[in-house]
Amino acid sequence: MTPTLTAFKASPDRGRGLARDMGVRWALEEVGLPYDVRLVSFAEMKETAHRARHPFGQIPTYEEDGLALFESGAIVFHLAQHHAGLLPEDPKARARAITWMFAALSTVEPAVVERSMASLFERDQPWFEARQSMLDDRVRARLRDLSNHLGDADWLEGAFSAGDLLMVTVLRRLGGSGLLEEHPSIAAYVARGEARPAYRRAFEDQLAVFTAAAGA
Amino acid sequence: MTPTLTAFKASPDRGRGLARDMGVRWALEEVGLPYDVRLVSFAEMKETAHRARHPFGQIPTYEEDGLALFESGAIVFHLAQHHAGLLPEDPKARARAITWMFAALSTVEPAVVERSMASLFERDQPWFEARQSMLDDRVRARLRDLSNHLGDADWLEGAFSAGDLLMVTVLRRLGGSGLLEEHPSIAAYVARGEARPAYRRAFEDQLAVFTAAAGA
Numbered sequence: 001m002t003p004t005l006t007a008f009k010a011s012p013d014r015g016r017g018l019a020r021d022m023g024v025r026w027a028l029e030e031v032g033l034p035y036d037v038r039l040v041s042f043a044e045m046k047e048t049a050h051r052a053r054h055p056f057g058q059i060p061t062y063e064e065d066g067l068a069l070f071e072s073g074a075i076v077f078h079l080a081q082h083h084a085g086l087l088p089e090d091p092k093a094r095a096r097a098i099t100w101m102f103a104a105l106s107t108v109e110p111a112v113v114e115r116s117m118a119s120l121f122e123r124d125q126p127w128f129e130a131r132q133s134m135l136d137d138r139v140r141a142r143l144r145d146l147s148n149h150l151g152d153a154d155w156l157e158g159a160f161s162a163g164d165l166l167m168v169t170v171l172r173r174l175g176g177s178g179l180l181e182e183h184p185s186i187a188a189y190v191a192r193g194e195a196r197p198a199y200r201r202a203f204e205d206q207l208a209v210f211t212a213a214a215g216a
Numbered sequence: 217m218t219p220t221l222t223a224f225k226a227s228p229d230r231g232r233g234l235a236r237d238m239g240v241r242w243a244l245e246e247v248g249l250p251y252d253v254r255l256v257s258f259a260e261m262k263e264t265a266h267r268a269r270h271p272f273g274q275i276p277t278y279e280e281d282g283l284a285l286f287e288s289g290a291i292v293f294h295l296a297q298h299h300a301g302l303l304p305e306d307p308k309a310r311a312r313a314i315t316w317m318f319a320a321l322s323t324v325e326p327a328v329v330e331r332s333m334a335s336l337f338e339r340d341q342p343w344f345e346a347r348q349s350m351l352d353d354r355v356r357a358r359l360r361d362l363s364n365h366l367g368d369a370d371w372l373e374g375a376f377s378a379g380d381l382l383m384v385t386v387l388r389r390l391g392g393s394g395l396l397e398e399h400p401s402i403a404a405y406v407a408r409g410e411a412r413p414a415y416r417r418a419f420e421d422q423l424a425v426f427t428a429a430a431g432a
Contacts, residue, residue: 067311073318106287
């Protein structure tokens with residue numbers, strides 16, 4: 001059975017691949033698994049039918065034969081567990097790669113998302129400027145540590161893994177901020193992820209949804 | 217070989233079990249695995265030796281024979297994969313439980329941590345009051361959805377799992393805010409987690425570290 005994802009009918013990122021389905025699409029392309037997409041509006045996301053799939057009323061969700069999952073990190077992990085290409089076979093290397101999945105979501109993403117949420121929703125608040133420089137510095141601290149770990153390597157732990165996929169997906173949210181460019185090795189790391197054929201296919205597919213919606 | 221955790225030499229939470237080693241200690245107790253603890257000061261956490269174990273200079277880290285991990289979520293997952301007691305054996309039930317691990321860390325924790333970070337570090341800022349009510353509402357939205365999913369159940373998906381362990385660990389950061397009490401089913405869920413013998417042992421062990429440091 002072909003699995004089915006849910007994604008935004010009209011993504012607020014205007015097709016820049018920043019919505020949460022992007023990482024899952026990328027993972028599906030990396031493992032070579034065809035999939036269907038069900039598009040949902042903001043209103044539909046909050047309805048009972050969608051909440052039965054996603055208790056927090058968000059996207060993406062993932063359905064395959066007799067199993068429904070939510071949370072992009074969990075879906076990427078599920079794909080990585082059951083298909084070759086996203087996690088090393090050696091148990092110790094696999095545990096290290098999984099550690100980087102959690103590092104992307106628990107240590108890097110919160111600083112990145114807090115900064116972009118403030119940019120989106122607090123720009124008109126009197127505190128915006130003062131807070132933003134504080135939030136930039138929190139992101140900088142993460143990027144500095146990540147850059148020190150990465151060094152001259154192409155990927156976080158040897159071969160490309162689901163840890164890199166999630167980390168690049170998180171870092172892409174900093175596009176346009178100028179923060180990535182403060183660490184050329186990190187900017188190059190993100191570009192390396194975006195250059196992967198699986199990434200390109202996933203990006204084009206999510207962009208086509210936005211383009212079709214905008215043209216309708 | 218007995219695994220070794222790192223934890224704060226002097227936890228800023230004064231022994232309330234809110235530091236990131238708590239969830240890992242709890243998981244170790246649930247699976248019945250004895251462990252050693254290496255205590256590190258804030259200065260030591262930022263030194264090269266510790267950063268080799270944790271690129272972001274934080275706690276906890278986890279070392280067992282030939283493997284070093286960081287990120288509390290990743291360590292809990294590693295323990296759950298290799299020891300019985302934290303994830304169901306059935307593959308579909310296991311994937312659902314893992315989904316809740318990611319939901320705890322990616323969907324619930326950011327709102328909770330952003331709120332508590334503001335309480336700790338922005339209390340003297342002119343914007344504190346106005347932002348805090350916005351952050352409270354973001355937490356409330358998560359708790360409402362979580363409460364709707366939980367209903368009358370004891371745990372998120374049938375039996376207690378690593379998903380519950382991480383979710384309760386995250387929710388405990390709201391203690392004292394009054395927000396948990398707005399949903400009696402969630403307050404009872406947290407209390408149910410805290411009543412588990414494995415939780416109690418883990419809590420007492422981390423408290424003993426703080427008490428010893430305070431008495432020294």
